[in-house]
Amino acid sequence: MPESTTTREGLTAAAVVLATTPAARLSCADGTLLDRVNDQLLMLPVRDVHVVPQGGGLGADLRGVAKIARISTGTLVLLPADLVAHTEALAVLVEHPSRNTGALVSADATVGPLRPPVRVENGRVVAAGSSYHLVPEANATFRGVLQVGEAALGTLADIADELAELADTGRLGPVTPIEAIDLLLVGLVRSGVGVRAAQLGPLHADRVAAQPAADLAVTRLSDVDEAKVRLDTAVKVDDGFFATFFVSSWSPHLVRLAARLKLTPNAVTGISVGLAVLAAVWFSEGTRGAQILGAALVLLSFVLDCVDGQLARYTRTFSRLGAWVDAMADRLKEYIVYVGLAIGYSAGHDAANGGPEGIWRMAVAAMILQMLRHMVDFSYKGAVADARRVGATWARPPRSLLESEDVGRSAVPRRGVLGLAQRLERETVARWLKKMIVLPIGERMALIAITAAFFNAKVTFTALLAWGGLALLYQLVGRIARSTS
Template identity: 70%
Template structure:
């Protein structure tokens, strides 16, 4: 199937709720409805349907349900009274995963048009409205949600149930303004995994009056959207070495790489080539060669970070690309192990080397890394499977009529899990937590420094000691999370 046709099939259909008077407020582009329509034209959406009947909340909700029933791709819902950066809309509508998501701000200051939500692990786990409360809210919903193709049936059911509840007055004095807020509440309570698309410094606000609309539009000019997009391309939760020794300057390579039309996979290929060259230099065994290999290994890791940054900047990342990148990381690391072992086994005077069991150390380091990756990937797969089963079978839907305690209270965590969560709240401890697990950035740095300054035996022993501690720490954490 041609790529263009595939994109057309999976592109998002958008429902614009233009049933409130604020949709006709004026702006430089005509009305707020005209403005949001012009923004959607610039995004990869398949079609836009405007609901403007004004027949009430239940009518709007049934219109959303009708589209969800017939759509063959993701469905997004947003209000016409929304004043937002196009880049903010793109965080939901242009994400290649085409998943279920909600636009949120980590600013927890709520307002009538900013209902509270609670975000945990990058997911919206509780959402509120004027009827539904959210204990321990830590963010606010900013007016855009999307249901992925797998969740369309749930969106339709939620919209229809909400319509019935609104018609019978069982939700209290809710108005059409709250239609999208109620949909988010319903999706979250039905167990849909809603990605929390955080706007960061961008703006996305709903307005009710002309003065508020003028003020919101004026605030948009205060933010450089292109710079924000560049900043979003750099992971904010990366490891210590990647954050402080790579991303601080690799960000300046993102735009040139995009202009040269270098794809993330092409950058991954160049990264592999540099790692192979590093292994060749390591195999020479001389000090000069070890230093050269260390420099090449560092540059290989820089490109390893850059491929993901370019993918996020151009929004061309995919599950296949992620898998290729992960496999490339393993390949590069193990090729470097072989080069180091060959160079040490040559027995050159400065290394103090010789075969001396170096291949056993190399094999042990490789096996330890395989075990560590197995722990991580197996746990990630188990969590994903549990969530998928839980949303469709194991966990029953929460009643939409629960109001006083609509959110799920967080139970204080004890033991190692509680310690890990406390570490996340402290900057220094959070970095220590990231370092102790020996992520790939720290591993590449450890290999480069020990190989350039000492020799391969020190490299492998360091990997075994630090890697062993990291494996025990990760295993204990996985067990704690699995039994919480």
């Protein structure tokens, strides 16, 4: 059967379905497994679907992928036709806003012929395996779905051609056509391309080889409520202590309500800014009742600040403008509140009673401190992004595909500050303390609300300067240690 292509207009991603194993023709309620995968791709933002049929052998399959990669634009999704997965599991990868290179992985590290091992560190796949390539210290398994960002398509094509040559000459041992995508993941990781680990979580994605396994895999899909998982995974897993335990534990209810009301994430951001302005107005009154009401509005504004991002992830209405507006709104809200607090404190202390006691200097100092902290943070992230863009040539030199064992980057344990940080990360209490030390926005908003409601602006700014200064020192030490490691 020749390769077939289905095209839909107005979308940017393309998909390659490898129907190269007999299991692609196994039956299910929707026809065959190949039919099921094609139907799922129609529910996702995929423009072109290329189906590579059985019969050419591994080398031919890989060359077919290389040919498609060289003529494609946008992202390219590779998946096998013998895959039984939740549509939401595919969306975790395909609908991610970054549109970068990523692989669908499961924390279940039980390795099998259709579940090759991988090692994941800091949200990235740093080592990948096949029947030929071994992965020491594997901590996850690859589930067959690979997305390649547009910038890496040329690298993918070159790797596919190289692998095809190695497979045809038998230099990769007894690899088979079922491993085509597994081998491509190995090649991308070893070439230095950054591969995001898209975590499967409670969803299912399994490749099958026989009808009983296919029937069981399809049956297991009904054990999971995809809508609930989508809502639960809209909550950031690496958020701060206050956001995680005091907001995100119940904010999904607001996310569902906002979705029903058809509110956009930017609209929720706008409401959040409005509440912060109202909080500043009440703080400017300077009375105890006004301080308490302002504190309540600050907390509600932060709740909506969490909801806008969760709503964007839940509805997958991502945009670069929305991300930029959200980041700018956070700074704007915080500084407006500072101004309101300073005005209110000044109004309650006239010159005859000691004056405002330098409250404006404290407010400006708090603003400058936060600006410095954000500058340190964002400049470091920018440097890391630059290093990743050129990592294939110097930071992460390519590793040969003929090396059977992939030791990746974690063969040597880290020592010093970074080693201590890694050890602390394994302890739950220490991990949460680390998150709190850096004074994320949730902790800052809570600190402002509590100190303003029960004390006054001078106490608020003193607390912000003391805790913020400690956070800045912690950030500087950490960034320097990472940069010189």
